[in-house]
Amino acid sequence: MTFEADVDAFLSGLRTPPRLLGIGEPTHGPQEFGYLRNRLLRHLVVERGFRSVALESDAVAGFDVDRYVTAGEGTLDDVLDAGFSHGFGAYPSSRELIAWLRDWNSGRGPGEQVRFYGFDATTEMMASPSPRDTLLAVHRYLSNGGAALPYSEEVITDLVGDDAAWSHPDAMLDATVSIGRSAPARALRLIADELVIALARHAPALRASTSPQQFWQMCTVARAAVSLLRAHFAMADPGPDRMSTMLGVRDALMAENLEAIAEAEMHRGPTLVFAHNEHLQRHQSTVSMGPTQASWWCAGALVASAARVPYAIIASDFGTHEAANIGAPHAATLQGWMWSWESDRILFPVGEIPDGLLARQDVAPQTGCYPVDPGQLTGVDAIAFIRRLSAS
Numbered sequence: 199m200t201f202e203a204d205v206d207a208f209l210s211g212l213r214t215p216p217r218l219l220g221i222g223e224p225t226h227g228p229q230e231f232g233y234l235r236n237r238l239l240r241h242l243v244v245e246r247g248f249r250s251v252a253l254e255s256d257a258v259a260g261f262d263v264d265r266y267v268t269a270g271e272g273t274l275d276d277v278l279d280a281g282f283s284h285g286f287g288a289y290p291s292s293r294e295l296i297a298w299l300r301d302w303n304s305g306r307g308p309g310e311q312v313r314f315y316g317f318d319a320t321t322e323m324m325a326s327p328s329p330r331d332t333l334l335a336v337h338r339y340l341s342n343g344g345a346a347l348p349y350s351e352e353v354i355t356d357l358v359g360d361d362a363a364w365s366h367p368d369a370m371l372d373a374t375v376s377i378g379r380s381a382p383a384r385a386l387r388l389i390a391d392e393l394v395i396a397l398a399r400h401a402p403a404l405r406a407s408t409s410p411q412q413f414w415q416m417c418t419v420a421r422a423a424v425s426l427l428r429a430h431f432a433m434a435d436p437g438p439d440r441m442s443t444m445l446g447v448r449d450a451l452m453a454e455n456l457e458a459i460a461e462a463e464m465h466r467g468p469t470l471v472f473a474h475n476e477h478l479q480r481h482q483s484t485v486s487m488g489p490t491q492a493s494w495w496c497a498g499a500l501v502a503s504a505a506r507v508p509y510a511i512i513a514s515d516f517g518t519h520e521a522a523n524i525g526a527p528h529a530a531t532l533q534g535w536m537w538s539w540e541s542d543r544i545l546f547p548v549g550e551i552p553d554g555l556l557a558r559q560d561v562a563p564q565t566g567c568y569p570v571d572p573g574q575l576t577g578v579d580a581i582a583f584i585r586r587l588s589a590s
Contacts, residue, residue, distance in 0.1 A: 202241045204545040208580055209246065209510075211547070216510040217460045217468050219248075220498055221582065222475035223514045225567040226284070228521070228587040231514050232291025234544070235472045236298065242470055243302065243312055249467030250459065251295070252315040254477060256283035257455050258332065258422050260316025261415055267299035267314050274300070283316070284323055309466060317455040317471070317497075319429065319448050320422045324370045326430060328361035329386060330354070332423035336393045339416045343404045345396050354389060357382040369433050373440060378430030387427045394420050414462055418455065425451040441492040445485075449477060452497035453504075460507040473497075475513045476568060481577030486563040499577075512545070513578040515570045519587040522565045531558045532572040536583040547580045 209215065221238060223231035242248035253260070263281035265271040274296060278287035286292055296314070303311040320332060333354050340347060358364075359382060369376040377383055397404070397413075397420055405413045425447060432443040456471065463469055476483040478498040485492055502509045517537045518526055527533035532555040536546055551572070558569040570581055 200542050201237070201544045202245075204543075205238065205241060206245070208512075208545060208547050212510055212579070214508045215468070216508045217463075218252075218456055218471050218501065218507055218509045219468060220471040220473070220478035220509070220511040221514065222473060222478040222511065222578075224475050224516065224569055225519075225565070226286075226474065227566075228516075228519070229289060229291045230516075230584045230587055232289055232472075233294070234514070234582060234584065235470070236291060236295050239295070239312075239470050240298065242468075247467045248470055249309075249311070250313040250315060250463050250469040251299075252317045252456065252459050252469050252471045253282075253286070254284070254318050254452075254473035255281075255286055255316035256318055256320050257316040257418050258320050259283060260314060263296060263316070264314040267296060268303050268308075268311050270300065270304070281316075283318060283321070313463070313466075315455075315459050315469070317452050317459060318473075319425050319451050321426070321429060321448070325365050325367060326369075326426060326433065328358055328364040329390070329423050329426045329430075330358045330361060332419050332426060333358075333386065333390060333393065336397070336416055336420045336423060339404075339408075339412075339419075340393065340396050340400070343400060343407050345400045345404075347396065348392070349389060354386070357386050357389070364430065369430075373434050373436040376430060376434035378427075378432070378434035380434075383427065383430060383434075387424075387431070390420070390424045390427055394424060414458070418458065421451060421454055421458075441487060441490055442494050445483075445492055446494035449483075449494060449497045450500065452477060453500035456497060456501055457504070457507055474568075475570070475578075478511050479513060479574070479577040480509075480511065481574050485568065510579045511577075512580045512582050513570050514582045514584065516567075516583070516587050517585040519561075519565075519567065521587065522561075522567060524561055524565070524567070527558055527560070528556070531556045533558050533569055533583070536581065537585065541585055544582050544584070545580055546583060548575045548578060551575060551581075 259281050263277045266277040299312055363377050366375050428447045432447050477496050480499050480502045483496040555572040557571050561567050561569050
């Protein structure tokens with residue numbers, strides 16, 4: 199129970215209890231980080247009143263997962279397949295998480311159930327889909343709710359055209375292939391804005407005629423539609439800041455979704471947030487993508503700087519990574535210092551980390567791993583250190 203006790207001491211030492219507590223991972227793939235997230239969530243739910251978890255996954259697809267874990271709708275296999283983006287539903291740690299949520303929620307009332315949220319864009323790692331589904335979903339919701347709209351579904355459908363043109367596999371890396379700045383795409387951005395305004399204008403009637411939860415979900419879908427069109431617009435930019443803008447657009451939506459989740463959960467309990475460290479830290483993120491280096495303000499930085507929601511972040515890091523052929527860290531590095539402690543210690547609050555530790559140099563960006571930089575410790579509150587990542 200060392201980890202759980204250390205988490206309790208860490209949280210008790212924070213000046214303000216967080217409504218959003220982030221736990222990051224330095225790379226996607228190794229399951230140890232997901233299993234640690236699950237262990238942390240179980241403790242936070244049982245002992246500290248947390249009542250929701252939000253993952254770096256499609257926010258709209260996540261509704262299916264939430265219906266399964268709260269009401270038992272669908273099957274575990276179906277929601278793991280359709281309710282996650284980026285292939286995260288295939289992770290064994292995701293299966294463990296969703297199975298535990300369903301087991302915990304079964305027989306419990308709404309106030310005690312743990313809700314599931316995605317907070318990412320409706321995109322994949324290397325492609326963004328057509329905005330058709332999200333735009334039409336909001337349009338139909340508004341129309342069924344009695345809102346008068348100046349255009350029909352057919353206008354949206356005609357402007358979208360061929361879905362395959364939006365999700366061209368080369369568009370992420372080649373601006374000339376993207377249709378994000380075409381006349382139809384620009385017209386759709388105006389329509390998306392009108393849909394958002396219509397939701398705001400008719401909010402009382404829509405909440406009453408459907409439900410507050412359904413209205414909240416439609417606002418999430420509308421944000422997804424707007425962000426998709428922003429992402430396609432950025433994709434069509436041939437300039438040198440193209441990748442930074444795309445990543446910034448994505449994290450701006452993540453931040454909006456996280457603040458909306460915190461508001462929705464205000465009267466139930468705090469939320470555990472799980473994503474890559476580069477999305478959750480409070481300082482500016484920088485990653486290497488081939489010959490290009492991209493920098494942007496990530497979701498954690500946006501939420502923290504706005505200061506509307508109390509926020510804290512535990513970054514995660516590792517010692518060895520068998521699959522990437524990464525050995526034990528040098529003793530003079532931050533990771534080497536954490537490695538020197540007893541193997542059962544996982545959590546290291548940044549206030550206990552000594553000055554003068556070096557950055558790790560034995561992890562190439564091409565591995566997809568981004569160890570915590572000791573020069574950026576003000577951007578996190580603690581580090582969860584996993585000594586060994588397995589080959590699987």
